[in-house]
Amino acid sequence: MSYTYDYPHPAVTTDIVVFTVENDTLKVLLIQRKVAPYKGQWALPGGFVRIEESIDACAGRELEEETGVKGIFLEQLYTFGDPNRDPRERVISVSYYALMPLDDVDIKPGTDSADVGWFDVDTLPTLAFDHEKIISVARDRLTAKMNYSTVGLMFMPEEFTLSEVQSLYETVSGGSRDKRNFRKWLLALGIVEETGEKKVEGAHRPAMLYRLKDKTDVMIIK
Amino acid sequence: MSYTYDYPHPAVTTDIVVFTVENDTLKVLLIQRKVAPYKGQWALPGGFVRIEESIDACAGRELEEETGVKGIFLEQLYTFGDPNRDPRERVISVSYYALMPLDDVDIKPGTDSADVGWFDVDTLPTLAFDHEKIISVARDRLTAKMNYSTVGLMFMPEEFTLSEVQSLYETVSGGSRDKRNFRKWLLALGIVEETGEKKVEGAHRPAMLYRLKDKTDVMIIK
DNA sequence: TCAAAAGTGTTAAGACTACACCCATGT
DNA sequence: ACATGGGTGTAGTCTTAACACTTTTGA
Secondary structure, eight states, X not given: OOEEESSOOOEEEEEEEEEEEETTEEEEEEEEEOSSSSTXXXXXXXXXXXXXXXXXXXXXXXXXXXHXXXXXXXXXXXXXXXXXXXXXXXXXXXXXXXXXXXXXXXOOOOTTEEEEEEEETTSOOOBSTTHHHHHHHHHHHHHHHHTTSSGGGGGSOSSBOHHHHHHHHHHHHOSOOOHHHHHHHHHHHTOEEEEEEEEOOSXXXXXXXXXXXXXXXXXXXX | OOEEESSOOOEEEEEEEEEEEETTEEEEEEEEEOSSSSTTSEEOSEEEOOTTSOHHHHHHHHHHHHHOOOSOOOEEEEEEOOTTSSSSSOEEEEEEEEEOOTTSSOOOOOTTEEEEEEEETTSOXXXXXXXXXXXXXXXXXXXXXXXXXXXXXXXXXXXXXXXHHHHHHHHHHXXXXXXXXXXXXXXXXXXXXXXXXXXXXXXSOOEEEEEESOGGGTTOOO
């Protein structure tokens, strides 16, 4: 079957930048391409928008199909459309980004991808298409948002300690923060609460565990 | 001539939201459609992306063709792609927005538009497609940016008085501001300078005229 | 008892807010 | 001389930044 139009139409894809934090480094989720072009190279998960599917739905579907990650909150980032960004045909890519705790979902390659993995954003392999550029824009947006919202908490698992949150903020937005001021700030926001449990780990005083009061409510502007 | 693909392709358009301020009201630039669908109705300027043209270039070209406005700074806003937003076929729209001083360019309808005009954003006519939604998103973005950047100055003509800037800020982001504090804030940013001229207008003390030190440099974050 | 991270308040500096009167001009 | 918008400084409040020691635990 084929589809005919009076004027040339571009193809439209979504590409998804998923960030996480592991061992005090910011990482991004990549897949290894199984097909040409850029066969064997690493790329962002993503794919073509179906004709009866919304762009948001496409992003969620492609992410799940190619990496096994599902149900995370995706936000539209930017639309890239330079005429030669894809060697096959004119392709316009609507990019999305998301943040997730590392242990939330098991990642596994789909049928279109040979492999899936987390990569340190500062030492990425050579990437397919203009995906390096897309990741760079996503990272800038993330860094900016860290400074005027509570997005950072989307990296945290169900339960966490205040020191873990601080360490995460230091990793993602760079620089170090004063421990007392950081805790005052976070607690004053009123979006976390003590679980009553403690995290025992190593030869030192155990830390109080906290959780988000309302999981969806992350995003309050400072 | 026709164009054939193995899979269905959506069409891609740009739509441009141009804001200005006139008589203490925020206005948006609309065109009246000359052709179906929504023939005779008001809509955002915009049109189909050509196959060898970047999306940014398309936005600039369509704006000029349909309204006569050219050379203004366009920023990508959001990509709208609900499957049924256009009755003809699947159309994905990459939206842009811009701010301009009212007297900068003469607006004139192009060949595809019956008329062009500025409309008060609070009392818009019924609009074609989902353009009301697009304007609403653009307005939210504008209002937000007014609070952490100096975008507002993009509404000003070459030379302006401080009272005019203040009045503009009050119009766009709502509420009134203290005159002395507003002037202190704006002057402390160091992005405007006196021209040495004064604006004589009516039976009162003439106001000092100012200009931007660096026209491109607007956008400093507070 | 030592090492290691958790936890906890106060003070100083800077930013923001509120506020009222005189000035230059045209009629 | 009066009506109109232009122009100017200070004091109080609130916010942010800097800073160091005690606690709890495991080894």
